[in-house]
Amino acid sequence: MRSIVDKFNTAAIYITHDLAVVAQMADRIKVLRYGEEVEESETREMLSNPKEEYTKSLWSVRSLIKPEQTNDDYMLSIKNIDAAYGTSKVLHDVSVNIPRGKTVAIVGESGSGKSTTARVITGLLPQTKGEIIFDGKKLSPKLEQRSKEELRRIQIIFQMPDTAMNPKQTVDEIIGRPIEFYHGVKGKERETKVIELLKMIELDETFLDRLPSELSGGQKQRICIARALAANPDLIICDEVTSALDQIVQEGILKLLQKLQKDLGVTYIFITHDIATVKAISDEIVVMYQGKVVEQGLKSKILNPPHPDYTELLLSSVPEMDPDWLTNLLNKRSS
Template sequence: MANDDLLLRMRGVEIDGWSDERWHDIIKGVDLSLKHGEVLGLIGESGAGKSTLGLAAMGYARPGTRIKGGEIVFDGQDLRKLSERQKQRLRGSRIAYVAQSAAAAFNPAHTLLDQTTEVAVRRGQLGRKEAEAYARELYAAMDLPNPDRIGDRFPHQVSGGQLQRAMTAMAMASKPDLIIFDEPTTALDVTTQVNVLAAMRKAIEQFGTAAIYITHDLAVVAQMADRIKVLRYGEEVEEADTHTMLTAPKETYTRSLWAVRSLEKPGETSDDKILQIRNVTAAYGKVPVLKNVSIAVPRGKTVALVGESGSGKSTTARVVTGLLPPSRGEVLFDGEPLPPTLAGRSREQLRRIQMIYQMADTAMNPRQTVGEIIGRPVAFYHGASRSEVRARVAELLDLIELDESFSDRFPGELSGGQKQRICIARALAPNPDLIICDEVTSALDQIVQEGILKLLLRLQKELGVSYIFITHDIATVQAIADEVVVMYQGSVVEQGRKEEIFSPPHPDYTELLLSSVPKMEPGWLSQAIAERRQLTP
């Protein structure tokens, strides 16, 4: 690699973090290099140090962490020797960052165009008119609809996939040399993800921008990266060009990443239905969201709801839980009609239906201990004494494969996988008959996902609990579902046993979903985009 082509060189980078009143190693002497216009994929399980290393490429360390060793040289400048003001001048102009949550990256009070052009205008890189023209060019490159006018919208007026692409356009508006992409498509459904990935790659190639692409999705990195670096416990496992890494990884750990998701549950059915949704129509205000939806959940089985964002999956869950009363139709639970509103339901009806949310971070009170989080529903639904609550918490922790010492910890002291296990324990605490799992593995890496799915399958076998599993991940459906319901624009496209749904021929929309699942094959993305033009409803 010629030095004059080298944009970023990181050598012996060491980063540690403060916790338990001492410093702990996070990154342990990692090297990284990147050429102009090149894309490097950073992969590894939770806690590997991917995001920490990516942020260090900007000369930045999160609060509670520090860069304590090594060199970080960007285009000839040693970032560790620059003042904070000098580094801030580089960030947003020559080095940009695209986060996982687009919604959190935008100010809801300003238009997309104002926010896209802000940095370039304020730093004198472009005049206002020139910046706006360039922003529209970027919107077009990102395949956003009506690129000349979409910038006039506010963040809440566009879809999640459109907002993610707008965030990439915002990062590119100052014509940076380097963009750090930190899990930018994790929360997107598969059909939206394909469009976003294609737009990102097209823009990177068109504008010659180098990128570090951080992800736990191996199939995604296969479409985006020229080279892949694998991290584990803050250390490099191996690095190679994408084709070599996918076809002939050297290390056992890398091969184990490639092999996850081997579990697959055979789809089964049952005539005994714990839940029946009958001809339900529901709306937000005057906007119809569900249209004559009928779904049945067999007792002790798992029904997966799949479909892109806006298809009605989470709205169906809101109807079942009483958060959104239907305008027509009914929900039967164990053969009896459920009151349409949460307020109208008895404590016993509430106890029997529980929910696990996508973001474990925001689903738990950070000021409560794990024992308090799990123990509260035990006391509320069962009137248990303090000693009974403690005993039940210990029992539930054992059930989710965590020891009793976790009872005194706070959410901030847990890993992503541990937090989700605590949320599972909280949902199990009332002894429910049905648990609604809303994208519970989408924010987790493959290894942690596999552990959570195995746990849910074991709990179902031991406890006989039924699941509604909302997901956009077809691999997750293969792993956990007995039956599948495909939804599109508020309606059920098809439903049945998993084997039937995944066996051709498919309705056009189901075919589109299945064809949008990324494969660990370089070049798959271009082929998928070409094929989907014929399949889009």
């Protein structure tokens, strides 16, 4: 993007929540909130000296850091999984263990097979080799052959909330359906439960009659989280659930997910590109590359050197708030 702007003298507007990226790309930054301008200035000035409280809170470093823990009691084990789309094989002998009540982050570049692994676990894409053990019992590769209880206990929050909801269903129907389907709760009780879930994700009953097209990206993502919680699952697979959210809303969602883990013992698989999120919430980390597992271990082990070459490349590619980060990295890699 930056070289295009330089080469063709193009004017660019970069709309994002990702402040570290903006620090590399932008000459000026404008901060918006509730449809109004909060402040605008040169990038370096804005990063080093924000004037408004709201901007300062966006810039503040994440306060959440979960102390890591692990155990050998696995909620889920995937063993030597191969999977393919038609004739194109994308997972090669993937094995991952997910300790009960803990959070395992899966990281790796775009196309490395993270979402595909999630699809295999949920039965949406049956594996061609290997097995999945859930709570001590082998899961059938095919969704249709799993019991309703097995389906209830594993929920996924999809990467793209835009396509994960039926555009014709209201928020009430989207969250209410799993409550009725899995728990047989109807009528007034169902409504109370839907509103309770809306409160958990910091929305209220004014959203009940809205369609997905009438929600912001972050609100859609929160509705998808509420829908997963409605099943009362034991394992939740979160596929890039906070990537579309600003720092403040992100932190709110991460805290909520952690609270559920503490209160209910929910186990998470957390798929993300965002290493800051990984640091904040994970116990263990799995690194994937080209459909294979590079390594799995405790957060402290994976994030601290020495690293395998691929992990080193991945970690060194994470943008930092320093506006010179990209320039320095490119210089270093070309020298």
